[in-house]
Amino acid sequence: MQCFDRDQGLCNVKPRAGRNILSMEITTSKQIDRSKEPLKQSFRRLALTTLCEHPQRRTGLTTYFHGLVTAALKLYPNVHWLVFAGKDDDWTDVDERVKIIRRFPANDQLLARLWADHMQVSAVAKQEKADALLTIGFVPLRKLLPTVMSLFSLQHADPSNRIGGGRQLYREMMTRAGIRRADLLITNSENAAAQIRSLYPGLDTRLVVSHEGLQRDQFQPRREPDEKNALKERFGFEPDYFLWVSNFYPYKQVELLLEGYAGLDKSFRANHPLVMVGGGWGGDSSAQTLARSLGIEGDVRFPGWVEDRWLAPLYRNAIAFCLATREETFGRIVTEAMACGTPCILNNIPIMREVTAGHALIIDFRDREKVTAALKQIATDRDLHQQLRVGGLNRAADFSFEKMARERVDAVLELLPTRKR
Numbered sequence: 001m002q003c004f005d006r007d008q009g010l011c012n013v014k015p016r017a018g019r020n021i022l023s024m025e026i027t028t029s030k031q032i033d034r035s036k037e038p039l040k041q042s043f044r045r046l047a048l049t050t051l052c053e054h055p056q057r058r059t060g061l062t063t064y065f066h067g068l069v070t071a072a073l074k075l076y077p078n079v080h081w082l083v084f085a086g087k088d089d090d091w092t093d094v095d096e097r098v099k100i101i102r103r104f105p106a107n108d109q110l111l112a113r114l115w116a117d118h119m120q121v122s123a124v125a126k127q128e129k130a131d132a133l134l135t136i137g138f139v140p141l142r143k144l145l146p147t148v149m150s151l152f153s154l155q156h157a158d159p160s161n162r163i164g165g166g167r168q169l170y171r172e173m174m175t176r177a178g179i180r181r182a183d184l185l186i187t188n189s190e191n192a193a194a195q196i197r198s199l200y201p202g203l204d205t206r207l208v209v210s211h212e213g214l215q216r217d218q219f220q221p222r223r224e225p226d227e228k229n230a231l232k233e234r235f236g237f238e239p240d241y242f243l244w245v246s247n248f249y250p251y252k253q254v255e256l257l258l259e260g261y262a263g264l265d266k267s268f269r270a271n272h273p274l275v276m277v278g279g280g281w282g283g284d285s286s287a288q289t290l291a292r293s294l295g296i297e298g299d300v301r302f303p304g305w306v307e308d309r310w311l312a313p314l315y316r317n318a319i320a321f322c323l324a325t326r327e328e329t330f331g332r333i334v335t336e337a338m339a340c341g342t343p344c345i346l347n348n349i350p351i352m353r354e355v356t357a358g359h360a361l362i363i364d365f366r367d368r369e370k371v372t373a374a375l376k377q378i379a380t381d382r383d384l385h386q387q388l389r390v391g392g393l394n395r396a397a398d399f400s401f402e403k404m405a406r407e408r409v410d411a412v413l414e415l416l417p418t419r420k421r
Contacts, residue, residue: 046412047082047125047133047145051117054107055088060332061136061152062089067213071405073097079409082130084121099128118142131416132183138174139181148412149182151175152329154195179203184415186408188212191351192329208411212330213401214339219312221341221393227313234310235303237273242375243318243342244276245311245333246325253324253347253365254287260371262294269299272319272379276302277311315340319385320378323347324365331355335399338392343385345374359391 050065069081073095080097086106094100101124104116118141125133125145132146139147153171179185179200185207187193193209224230228239242261248254254276261274276287279302291300306314315321321337322345334355337344344360346352352362361378363370378385 043078043080044076044413044416045080045082045128045130046409047084047121047128047130049084049117049121049133049135050089051084051086051104051106051113051121052136053086053089055086056108063215063332064212066091067215067401068405068408069094069098071213071401072409075402075405076409076413079413082125082128084116084124101128122147132412134412135178137171137178139178143181146183146415147181148184148186148415149178150186150188151178151192151196152188154192154199154327154329176200182206184208184411186210186411188330189351189354191354208408210404210407210411211399212332212335213404214332214335214396214399216339216400219315219336219339219396221316221339223316224313228317231310231313231317235275235301237275237301239317240271240319240379241273241275241301241317243314243321243337244274244278244323245314245321245337246278246323248279248287251325251327253326255290256324256347256365256368256371257322258287258290258294258296258300259368260365261300261375262296263368263372264375266299268376268379269296272375274300274322275314275318276300277304277306277314279304311336312340315342318342320345320361320375322375323352324371325349328352334360335396339396339399341389341393343378343388343392345371345378356392357395359388359395361388 048065048069050061053059053062053065065083069083072079072081080099082099082101083091083094084101084104085091086104086108087102089102089106091098091100103124104120105112107113117135117138120142122133122140122142122144130145132148133140134148134150136150137153139149154175179196183206185196185203187196187207187209188211190209193207196207197203232238244254244257246252257274261269264272274296279287288297288300288302291297315337318337321334321342323331323334324347325331326347326349328349328351331351334344334346334352338356338359344356346356346360346362347365348362352360356362361374361384363374365371378388
């Protein structure tokens with residue numbers, strides 16, 4: 001399995017990523033009581049389309065899809081799932097209550113996938129007696145079932161994000177139409193909800209805010225035996241590096257981190273290289289070009305996409321996790337880093353404050369000197385490093401897939417008795 005662009009859920013939004021948040025109550029048009037047991041409904045079947053994922057460019061949505069279904073199966077014995085997946089998507093180890101339909105292409109065949117999602121999936125889901133359809137970022141043009149649209153990306157709202165003219169136009173059209181036609185909207189942070197309400201007013205009675213989940217069995221601070229040697233053999237570097245895990249889209253602002261890192265002394269960089277996991281879609285080549293122009297190419301490593309099993313070890317052995325992004329709806333990678341006990345240096349945007357609840361070094365990455373100073377401080381100030389480590393671990397404990405599934409599936413089940421097909 002490939003490393004996912006985990007901080008986008010929908011590919012970057014804000015609202016991957018990833019699963020931290022303020023210790024605030026979930027807000028919905030109907031407040032969800034988190035203290036109660038999952039709703040015990042009569043037999044229900046929920047359809048979920050995962051076709052939007054590209055089999056060679058998987059994002060945090062893949063983690064989300066599997067985490068949601070797996071947790072919901074444990075919490076809701078009477079809820080069955082109908083999952084629309086591409087032929088190469090890994091849905092082999094599933095419960096008998098899950099039916100996988102591989103009739104339609106995934107996002108590696110974009111036009112065919114769009115046709116399937118908009119014109120065919122809803123019809124097949126209805127034939128299979130699904131009670132509702134769960135989608136990411138759209139409501140099918142041919143809507144035949146109650147539809148729950150998750151909105152995890154608002155990149156299209158800012159042209160400076162440069163996601164491409166066609167993609168921007170499609171997302172804007174689908175978001176605007178989906179907000180009008182969806183039976184329920186779900187987003188993953190209070191910050192994203194505020195943006196949605198500002199951009200598309202009049203939807204308060206249909207918007208649920210639910211933070212992302214976290215794979216606690218994978219992302220935890222305990223190192224495996226001989227983990228350091230395994231990392232060195234696989235990647236060729238020692239612990240105490242600065243770590244980046246993400247794609248290299250323009251809004252990620254990788255150049256700001258590279259420029260700040262270049263301000264460190266050469267000897268300091270030699271002891272603390274910058275490891276940039278991920279990339280792709282052309283951005284990694286421009287990052288490598290910038291590293292050469294800054295004279296730091298020998299201190300910056302670009303391993304590219306890595307297998308998912310290496311992510312937690314990479315987090316655990318980093319001296320700090322760094323993210324310069326200017327646009328996220330959540331940032332799952334931040335919660336993963338904190339859950340591994342890795343202090344975070346993050347850009348000063350509202351979502352980073354919400355996700356970390358202040359348990360991170362939050363700076364303005366546009367100020368190159370502040371970036372350089374923050375990198376040096378977190379590597380040399382043991383007290384600060386330990387404070388952020390402990391605070392991050394405590395904050396990460398607020399997130400789980402079980403909690404996320406309970407919030408979201410409860411909202412869907414509460415919707416169904418009031419809707420007719």
